[in-house]
Amino acid sequence: MLNYIWAGLIVTSFLFALGYDARDIAGDRYRNGRPLPVALAFTETYDSATRRVPVEIRIDPRQFATFYGTEEKPAASYPGYLLQTREGTQLRFEAGAKLPEPLATIAKVSSSRDQELQGRLEGFSPLAAAQARDTMFPVAAGVVFEPVRFVKLNAIAAAALDFAKTAAGIALGLVGVLALFLGLLKIAEDAGIVHALVKLVRPVLRPLFPEIPPDHPALGLIALNLAANFFGLGNAATPFGIKAMEELQTLNQSKDTATNSMVMLLAMNTAAVQIVPPVLLLALLGLQINRLIFPIIGSTVLSLIVAITAARLFGRLRVFRDSDPNRNPPAPAAAPEA
Amino acid sequence: MDTVRNAINLVSYFIIPLMLVGFPLYGLYKRVPVYESFVVGAKEGFQVAVRIIPYLVAILFAVAMFRASGAMDALARLLGPILRPIGFPAEVLPMAIIRPLTGSGSAALVVDMINRYGEDSIYVKMASVMFGSTETTFYVIAVYFGAINVRKTRHAVPVGLTADISAMLFAVWSVRLLFG
Numbered sequence: 001m002l003n004y005i006w007a008g009l010i011v012t013s014f015l016f017a018l019g020y021d022a023r024d025i026a027g028d029r030y031r032n033g034r035p036l037p038v039a040l041a042f043t044e045t046y047d048s049a050t051r052r053v054p055v056e057i058r059i060d061p062r063q064f065a066t067f068y069g070t071e072e073k074p075a076a077s078y079p080g081y082l083l084q085t086r087e088g089t090q091l092r093f094e095a096g097a098k099l100p101e102p103l104a105t106i107a108k109v110s111s112s113r114d115q116e117l118q119g120r121l122e123g124f125s126p127l128a129a130a131q132a133r134d135t136m137f138p139v140a141a142g143v144v145f146e147p148v149r150f151v152k153l154n155a156i157a158a159a160a161l162d163f164a165k166t167a168a169g170i171a172l173g174l175v176g177v178l179a180l181f182l183g184l185l186k187i188a189e190d191a192g193i194v195h196a197l198v199k200l201v202r203p204v205l206r207p208l209f210p211e212i213p214p215d216h217p218a219l220g221l222i223a224l225n226l227a228a229n230f231f232g233l234g235n236a237a238t239p240f241g242i243k244a245m246e247e248l249q250t251l252n253q254s255k256d257t258a259t260n261s262m263v264m265l266l267a268m269n270t271a272a273v274q275i276v277p278p279v280l281l282l283a284l285l286g287l288q289i290n291r292l293i294f295p296i297i298g299s300t301v302l303s304l305i306v307a308i309t310a311a312r313l314f315g316r317l318r319v320f321r322d323s324d325p326n327r328n329p330p331a332p333a334a335a336p337e338a
Numbered sequence: 339m340d341t342v343r344n345a346i347n348l349v350s351y352f353i354i355p356l357m358l359v360g361f362p363l364y365g366l367y368k369r370v371p372v373y374e375s376f377v378v379g380a381k382e383g384f385q386v387a388v389r390i391i392p393y394l395v396a397i398l399f400a401v402a403m404f405r406a407s408g409a410m411d412a413l414a415r416l417l418g419p420i421l422r423p424i425g426f427p428a429e430v431l432p433m434a435i436i437r438p439l440t441g442s443g444s445a446a447l448v449v450d451m452i453n454r455y456g457e458d459s460i461y462v463k464m465a466s467v468m469f470g471s472t473e474t475t476f477y478v479i480a481v482y483f484g485a486i487n488v489r490k491t492r493h494a495v496p497v498g499l500t501a502d503i504s505a506m507l508f509a510v511w512s513v514r515l516l517f518g
Contacts (some may be wrong), residue, residue: 001493002479013407020408148418156403163402167394171387179383184361185374186379191365231350233339236357242386242485249486257490258483263497266482270438271500271505272473275343276350280445292466293343295512299471303505310500314493318457323492 017152030102035122035142037063046129053082057140072100089124091116091143110146119143181239194220209261211326218247222265230277241269253329260315267307272299386485393484397476400437410435426510433465434506438475460517467509470501
C-alpha cells in the first residue's frame, strides 16, 4: 500500500509539474524575450560613465496588464538602479520589493547574487536620460528578463532536495529528547515501574493487543505512550511509542513486517487522542480555542474508535491476514549447505 | 466541566517534571544504579534517530514534491464537487488533504486560512478542529516503523487514513452543528 502511495505522490507531482509548465509555455506566460515597457525616473543626473546609477522604476498598470494578460497590479514605483556591464545596460530592482505575478516568479529564476530582479535594458537612450534632470520626466525604455521555463519542474526538484535535508535535520534533532526519555525509561524498567504499570493497564489494553503475553513490558510502554499523547506531551510520546514498538519487535517473527499489535499502536497514535489543545492552535487562535475544544475532543475520540475498529477489521482481510507474521511465520533460514 | 479541564491542564504541567524527578527517586529507593541505567538507556537515542532518517527522507521529499507541483490544488478542485453533497465545503478540502501528509504544511495552511477567511469564519474553525483532532499519519508511520526497521507496513496506512477521514467528516459536522 505504502509503495503505491509513495510512488503515486512522486509520479503525480512530476506529471502535474509538466502539465503546468506546458501550459505556461503554450500561453507564453512569462513573455520570454520580449521587453516589458517601463519608465525610468532619475533622482541623480545620468552619466553613462558611472557604473551604477540609482533610478525609480515606474510600471504603468494598464501596460503591465495588457503585456502579461493579468489582473495583478504593480506598485506605483520600485527603487532600483542601472548597472553598466559589458553586455549593455542592466536594470535591477532592489531586493525585497513586493513584485506582482508573474514578476515575482521571474525574480526567483533570474535574480542577481543579492536576490534582485534583473533584466537587460532595451530601447534606452542614454542621451535622453542625461537630459532628464527631474523625476517629473521619466525616460521610457523596455526591460527584457532572462527567459523563464519549467518553473514547476524546477520547483519540485528543489523541494525534494530541500526536504531531504529537512528530514535528516528533524531526525537528528530528536537525538537529545530521545536520549533523555529513553534513559528515564531504562530507570523505570529497572526499578519495576513499567512492570507495575503492566498490571495496572492489562485489563484495558489486553483486549486490544491480544498477541502480547500478559506480563510483557510492551503493555506498560504502550500505556505511557497513550498517556503522554492524552496530555499533549508530544516530546515524551514519541520516545515512549518508539520504545513500545521496540518491545513489540522482540515478539515479532519476521522483523521487516508489521504485526497486528504494531498496526494497532500506530492507529491509536495517528488518531491522536489529546485532551489539551495543541500548542500551535493555542498560539494562533488564542482563547477562541476554548470554544473548539469540545469538537476537537469529540472528533478525536470518534476517530480513535474508528481507528481501533479499522485496525481489527482490516487485519482480518485476506491480504493482510496472509502477511501476518504471527499467523504465517517466515520459514526459518535454510541451514547453510555442508 | 471547566474545573475538570483546569485540573487536566494542571496535570499536564506537572507530568514531565514529576517523571524527571520521580523515576530516578523511585529507582534510588529500589536500589537501582540510576545514573548507570540512565546512560545505558540514553545511548540508544542516537541510534534510533539515525535509523529513522531514511524513512523520514522518503516520506518528506515525496510529500514536498507533491505540494510544490500544484497537484494538491488540482485534487482539491476535482474532489470539491464530489464532496459538496455530503456537506463538506471545498474551502476546507485542502486541509483535509494536507493534514495526514505534513504537519508544518498544515500549520501553515491554518495561518493562511485565518488571513483569508478571518478568525471567526466557520472554515477556520473546521480546519482547526481537523488540525487538532488528527496526527500527521505518514510522519508517525515513518518515525515509529522506521525506528524498528519495519518496511512492510501491512494495513497501517489504510487504517490511519480511515481514521483521518472519519475525523475530518466529524470535524465538519460538529462545527456546523455548534456554530453553523
